[in-house]
Amino acid sequence: MKDVDPISEQDSVTTDDSIDALHARSVSGLYATLGGIPGLELADEAGEVDLDAAGPSLIPALAGEELRLDVDGRYPQMTASGTIPISPVQRLHWIANVHATGPHTWSGGIWYKDPIVTPFGYTTVDIKVSSTPVPAIRKAKVVFNGPGLRPRVRIFRFRSQYFHKVEFEYDSESAITPLTTVATCAHPNHPATLPCENVSIRKVFQRAGFDASVTPASSTLTSPPGTTWSDMEMHDAMIVYWSKFANTAQWAFWVLFADQHDFGHGLGGIMFDDIGPNHRQGTSIFYNSFISDVPPGDPNPAAYTARNRFWTAVHEMGHAFNLAHSWQKSLGAPYGTPWIPLTDEPEARSFMNYPYGVAGGDTAFFADFEYRFSDVELLFMRHAPARFVRMGDAAWFDHHGFEQARVHPEAPLSLDLRVNRTRAAFEFLEPVVVELKLKNESKAPHIVDENILTTLDGITIALKRQGSPARQYVPFAQYCMQASPRVLQPGEAIYGSVYITAGLNGIDVAEPGRYVLQAALHTPTGDIVSRPLLLRIAPPRGYEEEVIAQDFFSDEVSRVLAFDGSRVLNDANKTLRDVVERLGELRVAKHARVPLGLAIAKRRKVLTVAPGTERTMRPAAAVGGSIKLEAAQPDRAASELKNALLTNADVAAESLGHVDYKYYVDELTRLLENEGESEEAAAAQDTMYQILAARNVLPSVLDEIAQRRQELTSTAKPSKKSKGKGI
Amino acid sequence: MALLHIALQEGFTGEPVAIAVDGQEIYRKDQVRTRTQIGHADSVETTHDAGPARIEIRARGTSSTLTPTIAGDLYLAVSISADGRIDHRASSQPFRYM
Numbered sequence: 001m002k003d004v005d006p007i008s009e010q011d012s013v014t015t016d017d018s019i020d021a022l023h024a025r026s027v028s029g030l031y032a033t034l035g036g037i038p039g040l041e042l043a044d045e046a047g048e049v050d051l052d053a054a055g056p057s058l059i060p061a062l063a064g065e066e067l068r069l070d071v072d073g074r075y076p077q078m079t080a081s082g083t084i085p086i087s088p089v090q091r092l093h094w095i096a097n098v099h100a101t102g103p104h105t106w107s108g109g110i111w112y113k114d115p116i117v118t119p120f121g122y123t124t125v126d127i128k129v130s131s132t133p134v135p136a137i138r139k140a141k142v143v144f145n146g147p148g149l150r151p152r153v154r155i156f157r158f159r160s161q162y163f164h165k166v167e168f169e170y171d172s173e174s175a176i177t178p179l180t181t182v183a184t185c186a187h188p189n190h191p192a193t194l195p196c197e198n199v200s201i202r203k204v205f206q207r208a209g210f211d212a213s214v215t216p217a218s219s220t221l222t223s224p225p226g227t228t229w230s231d232m233e234m235h236d237a238m239i240v241y242w243s244k245f246a247n248t249a250q251w252a253f254w255v256l257f258a259d260q261h262d263f264g265h266g267l268g269g270i271m272f273d274d275i276g277p278n279h280r281q282g283t284s285i286f287y288n289s290f291i292s293d294v295p296p297g298d299p300n301p302a303a304y305t306a307r308n309r310f311w312t313a314v315h316e317m318g319h320a321f322n323l324a325h326s327w328q329k330s331l332g333a334p335y336g337t338p339w340i341p342l343t344d345e346p347e348a349r350s351f352m353n354y355p356y357g358v359a360g361g362d363t364a365f366f367a368d369f370e371y372r373f374s375d376v377e378l379l380f381m382r383h384a385p386a387r388f389v390r391m392g393d394a395a396w397f398d399h400h401g402f403e404q405a406r407v408h409p410e411a412p413l414s415l416d417l418r419v420n421r422t423r424a425a426f427e428f429l430e431p432v433v434v435e436l437k438l439k440n441e442s443k444a445p446h447i448v449d450e451n452i453l454t455t456l457d458g459i460t461i462a463l464k465r466q467g468s469p470a471r472q473y474v475p476f477a478q479y480c481m482q483a484s485p486r487v488l489q490p491g492e493a494i495y496g497s498v499y500i501t502a503g504l505n506g507i508d509v510a511e512p513g514r515y516v517l518q519a520a521l522h523t524p525t526g527d528i529v530s531r532p533l534l535l536r537i538a539p540p541r542g543y544e545e546e547v548i549a550q551d552f553f554s555d556e557v558s559r560v561l562a563f564d565g566s567r568v569l570n571d572a573n574k575t576l577r578d579v580v581e582r583l584g585e586l587r588v589a590k591h592a593r594v595p596l597g598l599a600i601a602k603r604r605k606v607l608t609v610a611p612g613t614e615r616t617m618r619p620a621a622a623v624g625g626s627i628k629l630e631a632a633q634p635d636r637a638a639s640e641l642k643n644a645l646l647t648n649a650d651v652a653a654e655s656l657g658h659v660d661y662k663y664y665v666d667e668l669t670r671l672l673e674n675e676g677e678s679e680e681a682a683a684a685q686d687t688m689y690q691i692l693a694a695r696n697v698l699p700s701v702l703d704e705i706a707q708r709r710q711e712l713t714s715t716a717k718p719s720k721k722s723k724g725k726g727i
Numbered sequence: 728m729a730l731l732h733i734a735l736q737e738g739f740t741g742e743p744v745a746i747a748v749d750g751q752e753i754y755r756k757d758q759v760r761t762r763t764q765i766g767h768a769d770s771v772e773t774t775h776d777a778g779p780a781r782i783e784i785r786a787r788g789t790s791s792t793l794t795p796t797i798a799g800d801l802y803l804a805v806s807i808s809a810d811g812r813i814d815h816r817a818s819s820q821p822f823r824y825m
Contacts, residue, residue, distance in 0.1 A: 263824070265821075266821055266822060266823055266824055267765065267823075267824050267825065268823060268824065268825035269825040270764060270765055270824075270825065271764045274762070274764065290821070290823045291825070312825055315825055316825065319764050324763065325763075325766060327737075328737070328763060328766070330809075331763065331809075354823075354825070356823065
């Protein structure tokens with residue numbers, strides 16, 4: 001046996017020669033379909049798998065599907081799992097227990113699917129893997145079967161011998177030398193059958209199924225002598241020192257090797273990051289703690305300490321993968337719910353148990369310990385939905401609105417989601433209007449549908465409140481417009497606006513807090529994805545705002561705001577009037593005045609039905625219904641709109657957004673012009689010109705406004721108000 | 728005098744806890760919650776003469792009384808089981824967490 005100095009490993013980002021032979025001559029690992037073009041992945045290029053024609057799919061192929069096959073290699077769990085895109089923002093996750101049915105074939109029942117309500121009726125899988133020893137050309141054919149369903153066939157290509165990637169960064173206090181490798185037989189108390197080798201932390205996680213790498217950039221922290229660490233200080237240090245820190249979910253986390261926690265000698269390490277919205281991104285190991293204590297008479301004190309330090313580091317890192325202690329597996333509410341029903345494993349020889357907690361203490365533990373996680377833990381790490389395992393993740397599909405987007409490799413267009421303000425901060429109650437910009441980034445003209453930013457045809461907008469699941473924005477109205485091809489010259493762009501606060505999904509962006517919005521344009525050659533837009537909704541500033549919010553955040557009010565007014569949704573109009581009268585100084589009042597004004601700016605058609613007692617729905621005509629024209633109230637409409645748009649016009653342009661602001665001022669202008677107030681109409685255009693010019697709106701838009709202003713000025717007659725004043 | 732260390736460990740979910748030794752209350756907190764990643768909620772220490780002691784722990788509307796004989800430093804782990812029982816475990820060694 002070679003005695004190894006168990007000091008620091010020289011780990012770096014994965015290189016071929018350092019990869020542990022996890023699945024040598026095995027087929028286990030990650031597979032993926034080509035994705036993108038439904039049906040294409042059914043082609044049998046290898047010619048060795050007998051393909052059936054796939055039946056009509058319950059689940060459309062939106063992008064690549066994944067398969068994780070776990071049937072051989074290190075610690076096989078005899079499990080297959082996979083993900084299937086079911087919408088641009090969501091994946092179905094399935095898991096099956098499988099058994100071998102022949103050479104390179106496995107079958108078994110699907111026992112887990114998430115989300116559970118997805119109409120996915122397949123109950124079994126039959127898997128066949130090509131026998132080639134060359135991973136690069138290895139394929140797997142999966143046939144999904146279910147009662148009454150035609151088989152669903154998918155062909156996957158081998159991608160990796162690992163199930164997921166993960167990256168660690170080791171930082172340490174200046175007096176600490178991190179120990180990240182241990183010699184398994186350095187201490188005489190070990191299983192007789194344990195291979196004697198140097199095992200690194202990285203190798204432990206590779207064997208657990210992860211393509212683990214260690215960030216080359218590590219930092220040394222210098223802290224004042226005699227001081228200890230609080231959780232808050234470690235969290236702050238993580239933000240400063242971890243080169244990959246982000247308030248987001250990612251397969252990466254930070255490991256701090258430190259002297260001692262505030263808790264004292266009795267705390268060997270902690271996954272300290274249960275602070276803020278993105279947990280499990282940081283762990284610490286404390287060398288000035290009991291893990292460095294050696295029992296009297298131990299035959300190899302140095303090896304005993306080294307093993308304890310190594311073991312503790314992996315234990316804490318295991319918590320970052322959301323692994324509970326072995327005796328806590330069944331723990332339910334209020335701490336959380338096990339991802340599947342689990343039983344405790346108080347005697348497990350796992351990194352997640354306390355060695356001194358088992359019968360016989362740590363002598364008994366290490367006599368049987370094989371430097372591994374338990375099968376239950378490996379099943380979770382390899383096959384549970386990623387959001388349960390991935391560091392920083394929270395609830396279903398947390399954060400990654402377009403995780404599976406087929407991002408266009410050389411997109412000629414860019415899509416931008418933005419707000420017309422320097423800081424994307426909104427008052428409580430203020431409706432959120434975002435602007436979409438589609439720009440030709442190429443050096444050649446590009447044809448787009450001119451209406452695409454109105455119809456949102458082929459555009460998905462995902463939005464997510466911090467700490468909540470992501471949602472897909474679904475507008476109240478779906479416009480079906482004839483495509484209107486338009487040539488976008490290089491550098492040219494088209495613009496649109498979206499009232500994002502509410503839609504058919506309900507009210508999405510209203511509660512105080514931080515939100516992330518992202519848009520994707522789906523094209524046949526790939527998705528064009530916007531950068532995430534981060535915005536914040538401020539909390540209410542008083543009791544009155546809270547009270548009005550109870551009526552304001554309703555489906556009816558949201559529809560009136562989305563459709564710029566209503567003549568029939570009287571409760572909603574009453575609420576908007578209430579907003580104007582009680583919260584007139586707030587931005588929401590401007591949004592409220594616009595539909596109140598536009599609804600009465602012109603004559604409007606209204607369906608009227610006499611009140612009746614019929615319980616059966618009948619055609620309106622059959623119960624005396626008719627469409628009637630209701631008169632306009634131009635003076636009241638103009639008053640509302642002028643208050644909304646021309647008083648504090650800069651605030652109006654910012655809050656309503658430039659695109660909508662121009663549309664509304666043009667409507668006001670038309671109203672005034674029709675009423676013979678051309679001079680006032682010209683003044684409205686002039687105000688808009690000044691405001692938008694100051695806000696650096698495109699010259700072409702300003703030219704258009706100037707031209708309209710000029711037309712109105714040249715046709716202006718003395719207004720009713722100026723008559724008799726000799727103007 | 729010996730050290731008497733009482734550690735509140737697993738199963739505390741934010742409830743009030745009170746501990747009395749020989750009729751004298753030494754600990755009371757309104758919200759005690761286990762940090763599951765280390766299996767520890769809170770702890771309290773006092774000293775006690777060698778000889779019999781009476782330790783009463785009240786939590787979740789129930790109580791448990793222990794009557795150990797103090798002969799040296801005593802470490803007492805208190806947990807609440809899934810069915811709401813107050814469990815305890817005594818040791819002559821300090822508890823360790825990670």
